[in-house]
Amino acid sequence: MSITPLLSWFGALPGFAGLDAGRPLGLPRAARALAAAALWRERRVAVVYVTASVDASRQAADAIRTLLGSGVSERLALIRLVEPNTSFYDSVAPVADVLSQRAAALARLNASTRGGSELPLIVSSPRALMHPTLGAGEFAGDLRLIRRDMTLALDAMLASWVQAGYESAPVVDRVGTFSRRGGILDVWSPANEQPCRIELFGDQVESIRTFDPGTQRSAEFIERIAVTPLDLPAPSRAPAMLLDHLPGDGLILLDDVAEVMSAWQELEEKAARERALMEETGEAAEAAARLQPFVTATALQARLTHRAGAVIALGGGSGVDGSTNESLQPIAEGFGAAPHFGGKLQPAIDFLKARGSAPTLVVSRQASRLSALWAEHRPGATAHTDIESLPEHGALFVTGALPGGFQHGSGLTLLTDTEIFGYARPDTFTAGRARKAAPEKGFSDWKPGDAVVHEDYGIGLFRGMVKLTVNTGTAVEPVEGERAYLLLEYADGDRLFVPLHHLDRLARYVGGEDLQPTLTRLSGPEWQAAKTKAKGAAADVARELLTLYAAREVAPGHAFAEDSTWQRALESSFPYVETDDQLAAIEAVKADMRSDRPMDRLICGDVGFGKTEVALRAAFKAVQDGKQVAVLVPTTVLAQQHYNTFKRRLAAFPVGIEMLSRFRTPAEKARVLERMRGGDVDIVIGTHGLVAERAQFADLGLLVIDEEQRFGLTAKEKLKKLKVGVDVLTLTATPIPRTLHLGLSGVREISLIETPPAERLPIISYVGPFEDAVLQQAIQRELDRDGQVFVVHNRIATLHLLEQKVRRLAPDARIASAHGQMPERALSRIMQAFSDGDTDILVSTNIVESGLDIPNANTIIIDQADHFGLAELYQLRGRVGRSSTQAYAYFFHDRRAQLTEDARERLNTLREAAGIGAGYMIAMRDLELRGAGDLLGPKQSGHVSSVGLDLYTRLLAHEVKTLRAMRDGGPLPVEASKPITIDLPISVELPDRYVGGENLRLQLYRRVASLDDEAAVVAFEEELADRFGKLPLSALNLTYQARLKIAAGAFGAQSITTDGNRIVIRADAIERIPRLKLERLLGEDAIIGRRQVTYSRSGTPEQWKARLMAIVRALGEMSAAAPAAP
Template sequence: MSLFVITEDEIFGPKRPAPRPGLKGAPKALRWSSISQLKEGDLIVHEDHGIGRYGGLLKMEVGGKVSDFLLINYADKDKLYIPADRIGILQKYVGPDDKLPKLDRLGGRSWNVAKQKAKRSIKEIAKQLVDLYALRMHRKGYAFSPPDTNYKEFEATFGHEETPDQVKAIEEVIRDMTSERPMDRLICGDVGFGKTEVALRAAFKAVCDGKQVAMLVPTTVLAEQHYDTFSKRMGPYGIKVGLLSRFKTRKEQGQILAALRSGAIDIIIGTHRLLQKDVSFSNLGLLIIDEEQRFGVKQKEALKRYRALVDVLALTATPIPRTLQLSMTGIRDLSIIETPPEDRLSVQTTVSPYDEGLIKTAIHAELDRGGQVFFVHNRVQTIHNRTEQLRRLVPFARISIAHGQMKEKDLEQTMLQFLRREIDVLVCSTIIESGLDIPTANTIIITEVERLGLAQIYQLRGRVGRSREKAYAYLLFSDGARMTKDAEKRLKALMNFSHLGAGLQLAMHDLKIRGGGNILGFAQSGHITAIGYELYLKLVEQAVAELKGEPWHEIPEPEINLPVPARLPERYIGDMDIRLNLYRRLSTVKEKQQIERMKEEVRDRFGPLPQEVESLFGLVHLRLMLKRMGISRLDVGNSGIYLTFTETSPLKPDKLVKMITNKASRFHFVSPARLHIRAPGLANGDILGTVMQKIQIIEQRTR
């Protein structure tokens, strides 16, 4: 008798998370300057006309049809009206707040002069970026084997359903690892969005191929927690996990280092102690860096010796702007995890002066529902006085202290007690800002918040809200404290970006606050002020592509002139911000399926689609077709349809000529790039449907 074993994947295909309503098909754009966050008076960039000021979303009748337009005010009272469905050609201005640019004049020279100056300056940066990129491309690394049954089995031990972004990030990491080029990938995901699982899978893959893994973390407490997580998941497979930190005695450290050298340890998790010269490996294949933004310049210099030799995977929740700059320009690969885990709720954030009544109420409310509280006071000199005040305020609570200047064993013991729920309120320094996962702690109170940076506050707030419970963050500034303008802006930013997955947007906002005009050591703030950060980065990418010899064909947004009402009317969606957001999302769709999913979402939220909304979705589909065909403009007149082709149109000229010759009564060129399609009676029927049908016929016959 023969026995055949067939796996579940062979019958049903690989495991995929079910699509989640409202998230599926979301455009994977970097949304840090999203037009949907526009407010009247904000600066806005039009690539051709320059910097203006947003004047609102207006309804206007043009050519006999009512449409929505974005008003942009320029210098000398010039006004520009952009059809709302073409919102994609605009960018929100991101640049240093202390040097706001002047508004441009429509038709003036200043905008083109500023762009040309920026382009000249960018060339030198682009050359350095290309040299870095070439160095990385030509280095040969170790190509890991493709995932096998063992890997699939390990995958199945994950106790949750992967989010779509998690699946994509894992696939990208495994693809990098199985290629010969050394991986240098940044995983950017909000706190608690599943970056650790990506690291676990990469580590397992590396160990299965006989390689060692080093995981570098910024704090001893986080190292302990990762050690527990990795040990639990890897233990059943006989994988040996080690921990190296200042919690270990000198003798223990010596034993761990010897085991690393001999290959007895497969995965080592440690703080910056891992970067010291006495650390060596038997066969290191993967370096994982958690909370990369927390490491200093010297530590990053030490990391460079690894980058040349092994695969590097960096994890970050709030990437520092320079990290973003390099990721955006292709020097490092970037994976973004934006979709929150199922049932995850955003953290309700309150900003207030220091208020004992508020503190007492907040602690009572959390303890009454069986939870725990973080109380952050980042001054070791006064932390004991603050703790005594708290004990008088909430005498029934079990309160303890944790900070970085405590003896290692005492700190470890306190953190373990908090994990075991033997402590109700942990009064602590910012030592808890990295990666701690305590699902029962769902209230955090942060004092003297004016002294902390945006990334720090964001990381601290991320310590709560990691379960299905509603979480609360109280950001308290000192009574009577004079906040700097930067501190005020940071707190405003945190209030604006309190939704799930806002880490990337906050990083860009922090860049705006700090001015951040430095790429690879070149001071560029003047050019960023002149043209805005988003356009500046785009010009860097363009220059890099040209130096690499890659074609840079920017497909222009087609201009469509149809006598068909196509808009989101106020009677259907009353909230202007929602309408603006939907226009923005429609401008970023890349395929028909996304349009259909958005239609389904809008119908579900607001009811049956009025005719002008149906037409708007049709118009978006038509625009996709025109972009694909390299058509820059479509006009409808009494005698039919006019199409204007770009020089880079992918349509085959010989097939186009043949079609026109065979159907001379229907098609003819009125100029070398402008085609006329006769369509008698078009105005009396379904104009949009007829136009789309004609375009589809041309595409099918000329591809």
């Protein structure tokens, strides 16, 4: 997408070539980003463009990239300087992602100062710019350039990296980390888009390659890298700022001088209030000693004055020196406001017709729809993604997004979504696409003491990794070697050493909320009995699911039409960028609706991840086919939230939307019910009253159920009747285990939305004893930015005491209290007032645990946090952080009480796992159990607990496949065979010196145990060599063992072991292979039994290993060719 001709048009306007930096230009807002892009492209210097707010900086960056599009040359780099996600007087530094993004901006500016190839345009808000940076001299002093063939002082260099803010890590998958592994050095500098891998020969740099942080595989060779410091200025140093790094020929653009300076001063006043609050609580001295200062408005003014000749004020009003703009500069003459149509398309079409042949450029996310409408009046009109020139006459439609349009005296008119639809939707590039995690991240960390399930031996405790000495020589000439094992502890202190090739038989135990499972006795029959019972229960569930699936297959349903122009218009008007998961869920729902059988799909995703938008698009699709839609929610507050969302999103379309809840009077309810029966209501949103007998529809086509598990048994029974013959879409925020999701494939339609929306920030978590001062600071910080606060307490009896304390600490705030024993109507009004923003602080019990979606509430304070379970704490923390605003969660415990070990671990886990999606690491065990229970029914919970969720879901998946094969007449799935035992005289491990970090080694061991074909083993070997260097012998033996396991598995071998100097292969398939073939294969010294063969191990280790591999593969081929067993 490119609209570069608009830049050329602007550059040709009178006065552009001779802009006077001494006085403001006087441009309207819609033309300022255009001016910035044109100046950057024309002058080819580094530029810093300062807007008056965070939102304005985002819009400006979006607009500039849209304007330049594919026209951005390799020398131009557009960067939006991100704001720190902390307050001025926080005791913690901004999160690593924020620091790295800010450091990237400094790196680009410094590179341009040194004559680098890129010329950055950095867009910033006052909040981002006033946060101090390293000084230019400090930055240059800490910068390290590394070139190929260079000799490094490694230890000193790595120490300097740590001093510059870098962190040593086992895997480099984020900016600001490095990892040293023998002759391999990985590092990710903010100056680079991707991390780099330095291969060393001694201390000399042999090669430098970029690599993919997701696959960890190398990409292209490069000649040099710049390792720049992270943006961590020392508290004692005078504050520097980003403008100090701008080259001498650089340009500073101010969107509007007065607005920028006013916003800056307001932020200073906010900082002063924070400081005053700290002084009141006696923390000022501590703050002064530890905290960084900020750049004041006075310091900014001094810098602008110093560079006055390179500062351009794009707006009107005063200039940098305070002079006023009495007359427009020539460049601003001719600009006027474009008309606004507020989503009404006919007036917009009439405007275009009235303009006749006058040139009009329409830049819209809905360019295709608009051009189709215009084609009815001007045949041949189409939408473009790139244009080579502006229209000379008539209207030209371009797909894109700009913040606003204008009319110009030259005759050109620019219309955007702002004028046509009343909003400015960001383009897709604003979404920070989550990078793919490193390959072993799918294998969660196991800590000593964690309960794990061995498929063959039952539930034990993981006690760590151990190495045992083995003889890798012969009986005559023994040679000591090492082999790695996992140590598990079972009941009665029994121990099990699990070889590496059996790690695919292990899974973390998930089975009971915060309950330690009963350990299995290795010598007892309990485990096999538990597995048998669980398998039978899984078969029952599989039969029930298949019966329901079969019934849906033959039930008559309505096949909805393909997407209409209106459908595309609605979807184009979504003011956010859809995640890939969300788009996949939307497409799956549409495919179900187009089918002539009733849909029954479950959409699973966290609050704020976009489930409502999926439901809304489905509802609109149903309405266009003349069908009615019922949206059923568990609470009055949620009904109101959904009602507001549907009304707002569908305002431009003739859709009748109503709500049935306790907020409606009896007369209003009666009117809505009557209109439902008459077909005058298209979409009705309500609580359990929607399933009452008197609630009848003229032609119900779609039922949307939000959190069905929260409805009572009576409501669920009525829902069953309502579901007959209609499409059903169920939404839930309770996670469904991915293994269960895959296991139910084909019998239960489930869509998972796991990707957080763009620009979602990690929640900053604080854990500590309850203190009035910290409570007051947390509340005041949120109120100062016009936000709202949740304060949660664990007991109704003492809730009023906490409310009194909050009122004393925040006397000017609007405060309400709520708990579950209040009258329903009173509780709903309180919750609604908080949702509407009429209350600043809500003091409540954990009734806010789930459901509420209030983007303006971004601080939650949980008192007595040690009395809540991990899942509860995670869900409570999830009430905040559902927008681009930085969110905070405070977990307080009683300073006088002694924390239990479990409580301390829960709170520490929450503090450590603060990233987006950290819930998977910290609480998914508990939450997935709930999700599994909701999906499978409460009867299955005992069986899940007895064998663990992972094994139960595998049993269920097998039973589903079996029953489907029996129904369809297909081949039955093969029963999972017992694991093969491989015990050979070889060292098998990844040495510590080769792969550092026990967790990383364990994750790699689990990965290699799960490999199932030769290509996967080869790829794994290549990855190891790429990431860690040449494979040592014990690592090659690890992958050799994986190959042997795969080859032996092809004919169901039970074991491959040694007996002295002989190799023994046991397999039932051997008896089906002709003896003559075996003798030819194994040689004269072979002993051939009914189900085993034995032959001499001779030659070097490499020779006998190669022969063994050839024999095992040949046995597989012979077994496949042999007649099947009777």
